[in-house]
Amino acid sequence: MNKYDVVVIGGGHAGVEAAAVASRFGVKTALITHDSSKIGEMSCNPAIGGIGKSHLAKEVDAMGGLMAKAADKAGIHYRVLNSTKGQAVRATRVQTDRELYKSAVQELVNNENNLTVIEGSVIDFKIKNSQIKAVLIESGEEFSSETVVLTTGTFLGGVMHTGLEQSPGGRVGDPSSEKLAKKLRSLNLSVGRLKTGTPPRLNKHTIDWSILTPQPGDVPTPLLSYTSKKEERPKQLDCFMTRTNKETHQIIMDHLHESPMYSGVIEGVGPRYCPSIEDKVMRFSERDSHQIFAEPEGLESDLIYPNGISTSLPLKAQAALIRSIKGFENAEIVRPGYAIEYDYFDPTGLKHSLETKAIEGLFFAGQINGTTGYEEAAAQGLMAGINAALKTKKQNAFVLKRDEAYTGVLIDDLVSLGTKEPYRMFTSRAEYRLILREDNADMRLTEKGRNLGIVPDELWEKYLQKKRQSSLEFTRLKKVKLQPNTIEAEYIEHQSGEKISNNISLFEMLKRPKVFHSHLPQGSDELPTNVIDEIEASVKYEGYIKRQKADIDKLQRNENTPIPETIDYKNVVGLSNEVKQRLSEARPESLARASRLPGITPAAISLLMVHIKKGRRLVG
Amino acid sequence: MIEKKTIIAPATASGRGGISVIRMSGPRSEVIAQEMCGQLADPWRFKRCEIRSGENLVIDSCMVVFFKSPHSYTGDDVIEFHCHGNPTIVNLVIETAIKLGAVVAEPGEFTKTAFLNDKIDLAQAESVADLINAQSESAVIAANSSLTGKFSDAINNILDELTAIRVFVEANIDFPEEDVDKSLLNTCVDRLKSLSDQTTQLISSTVGGVKLRDGYSVAIVGPPNAGKSTLLNLLARENVAITSDIPGTTRDLVKVPVNLDGVLIEFIDTAGMRDNPENEIEKEGINRSREVIEKSNLSLVVQDANRIVEFDFGMEDFISVYNKCDLYGGQKKNGEGVFYITATTGQGVPELLKGLVNKLDIDEGQETAFLSRQRHVSCLTEGGLRIDESLTSLEEGQGLELVAENLKNSHRVLGEILRPLSSDDLLGEIFSEFCIGK
Secondary structure (H helix, E strand, O other): OOEOOEEEEOOOHHHHHHHHHHHHOOOOEEEEEOOHHHOOOOOOOOEEEOOOHHHHHHHHHHOOOOHHHHHHHHEEEEEEEOOOOOHHHOEEEEEEOHHHHHHHHHHHHHHOOOEEEEEOOEEEEEEEOOEEEEEEEOOOOEEEOOEEEEOOOOOEOOEEEEOOEEEEOOEOOEOOEHHHHHHHHOOOOOEEEEEEEEOOEEEHHHOOHHHOEEEOOOOOOOOOOOOOOHHHOOOOOOEEEEEOOHHHHHHHHHHHHHOOOOOOOOOOEOOOOOOOHHHHHHHOOOOOOOEEEEEEOOOOOOEEEEEOOOOOOOHHHHHHHHHOOOOOOOOOEEEOOEEEEEEEEOHHHEOOOOEEOOOEOEEEOOHHHOEOOHHHHHHHHHHHHHHHHHHHOOOOOOOOOOOOOHHHHHHHHHHHHOOOOOEOOOHHHOOOOOOOOHHHHHHHHHHHHHHHOOOOHHHHHHHHHHHHHHHHHHHHHHHOEEOOOOHHHHHHHHHHOOOOOOOEEHHHHHHOOOOOHHHOOOOOOOOOHHHHHHHHHHHHOHHHHHHHHHHHHHHHHHHOOEOOOOOOHHHOOOOOHHHHHHHHHHOOOEHHHHHOOOOOOHHHHHHHHHHHHHHHHHHO | OOOOOOEEEEOOOOOOEEEEEEEEEOOOHHHHHHHHHOOOOOOOOEEEEEEEOOOOOEEEEEEEEEEOOOOOOOOOOEEEEEEEEOHHHHHHHHHHHHHOOOEEOOOOHHHHHHHHOOOOOHHHHHHHHHHHHOOOHHHHHHHHHHHOOHHHHHHHHHHHHHHHHHHHHHHHHHOOOOOOOOHHHHHHHHHHHHHHHHHHHHHHHHHHHHHHHHOEEEEEEOOOOOOHHHHHHHHHOOOOOOOOOOOOOOOOOEEEEEEEOOEEEEEEEOOOOOOOOOOHHHHHHHHHHHHHHHHOOEEEEEEEOOOOOOOOOOOOOEEEEEEOHHHOOOOOOOEOOEEEOEOOOOEOHHHHHHHHHHHHOOOOOHHHOOOOOHHHHHHHHHHHHHHHHHHHHHHOOOOHHHHHHHHHHHHHHHHHHHOOOOHHHHHHHHHOOOOOOO
16 A cells, blocks of 8 residues: 655655654655655765855754765765854865765665655645645556655756756756646745756866865864764865966856856846856956865766856857866866756745645745755755654644754744745854854754654764763863963963963863863863864853843743734734735744744834734633 | 724813814824815815814814825824814814714824834934923924934944944855955954944933933032022022021922023932931931932032031032122132032022033033933943944954854844834833823
């Protein structure tokens, strides 16, 4: 009998997380993908992490997700970005071997119990009374399920553009989902088009490496996952840097009329933060050079990913522009760059659980919600998977708040504000940035995950150990006092330039900006880096975090003021029609959420507040 | 759909006078007015109309003007009846409108509506109440300066610059791979410094503004029977305090507001204080006087020039006033904080007042100041503090995220001056200070 509790459609970064986590609830889960050998494929750049994104990847990891573990098994080049800035905005970026990554993901998926992988192209849904009932694949097989997670990436109505040529497809070598796109367009959902792009891939052996600037990975090499081991990591490779120049830019300008974006063929909106080289040259015309990272696609791979020159110009122009770049003079394009356009659905049509408001039991995760990036997809996949499983068990949705996780920020932004361009995570999107750090994602989330039953024992043990070590170290730092003119004090003074004139605890000392844990006299146990990072950040940010917590408490009052589901905004006296319409469409669950909607003024919130209070008085 | 209510209230003070203005605001005001006075003139034009009651009796013949939304005080449709200044007429007009569906406005409801309709920001709304309550010329000028948005403009300028700097700092955090011009970080220091100066300046004119709004208070203290109440009476030009020759006549505090060169100063007469009070009542009086001294901006220590005693009750800022100089034969040379007067004749008092204004450091050219509230000062002070902290973090090379955090907090707290975040309590508090009809 083809009956499943949860069906996940799509085997990308959102799909695998959704399927794996749902299966951990002990519910019968199916992952349907058109080609099971493509599960965990990295369609664009071979890297995980980066600013804001590593935070998401670590959060997924802290709740038992797959992404960070697979990245460590495939990681061939690690760097911590923003290392000169504080803990909160430091971000790990891992370049991975594409093949190793894919096989690591597939192995992790295969290890899950209750999870069946099914090959097939989904072409239709059965929906009854706005409740999803079943999923149909091309072969005619039907899978009945009342909770379905849809993670279609760029496959929904996907069209690829190279120059003015276009062809349907979800990725080079893979067909797009036309029938499903048509089906979804017929439902009561608001659909839009977005575009993203990828650079041409170059033949490693045709690049003159001797004249490029090498960029080695960080030493000591970090890990992305809380549970990965150093031994699991493959050999490390260098990256190389080069730059575009005036000639490159001239070539682009000369061929701009052949660009699908600038000739008006593409209607979708591209990401502002990961723009194509055409966009960069047009938008920053005052610059005569842009940075390029030549990233290896893998240990055995002959492909080089030139990060920074995503383009959809015709192949001839691509070749010319590549060859104008230092070190690429004789470079051979193995696969041209292209732009891809695809369907997405306005995420304001979602609940915070990622379930669509229009169709019960249907969940969306990843690029279908207007995001870009593997990590953004994984975080949504995890949450959609959790909530789909919870729904089958008739339990309340699991929602992370903005002060708990970047994942919470991501989903709240999407659901409250929607997006007009591909949404990618940044640290500046998080108002509680100092609390939401790489070093404490486990402290924030692992216990929640364990309570849900999705955190494996290994991660749980690691977490408990870190918690123990960290609390012992805090006690020690508070207890041990430094005396002026001792060897220890002089060492700190020498290292940090901070003077010690009175007896002072190590804890107080660590608060000073230039003093780091490594300067202090150490305890008997050697502490792992992630414990030290967490301690340093908590101590240094203490004052700021206190203030942020106070803000959170203040907001909590509004967060906890629910807006009755039955509210008719037409009856709220004093609201402008525009505001009424916006609120009616978004139907925010609480006052705090309403206040984050675009165009909702504090004045509107106070009117709403008065209305809700009045309503309560009438009832009570 | 529930309609917004239409509110009505007298806009001028009650009593008999030339004219009384009644204001009505809300979606039904035009209809109600037509019902009462027939066809109205085009919007924003006066028309002489006969106002009729429900029984079709003419109540008054008056000028009526219709302000069409959104170009009205509240942003909704507004009608003003300028009728004859008789409370009975006013009541009849309002009663008639109520029968036709209007409701009586709560204090401040017109201005609150204007705020809720985004016609004015919060600082402007506050200045409306301040303008009405202003008791001195400087306060009127300053309240108007706030009402026309000069204060809001100053805040908005700071907010705009903060936004620009924040954008730059955030870009540096979120795009470390892009080649952001590092020299721009140095210009950030200069920009933050100038922003800090700007804030400090605004704080000082705002602090002055709070004093303008609340006025200054000056305590008149001294040993018994030094002539404190006589001085107060002279200042008030009417007998407010009871004076007699019996020491300790003043038991309760007597307060007299005096408009001095356009600035409101409240003089507070206190019980005479001596080191060994005779009874409980006197003791209590002395305790109260101490409190007054503490809360006042300045104390006038009045002594009988002929019987100077030691007097120290913890005054920090004070002027020594030697009274009864007509009977005094010694040297009478006014000096720094020392004045010789005769309160019964007024001799020497003008010099004393001049000295007092100097000592209070009242800026004569208050036109640039804003009438402000303690709330504004706290927000500005906090906002300035965060700007300074961000500067420190930047200069000391602490993480850029701390610079960003301070800037964000500054931005938020300064923004609250114009647009409160948690609106409920604050709005209630602010609009409760209004009188009905505004």
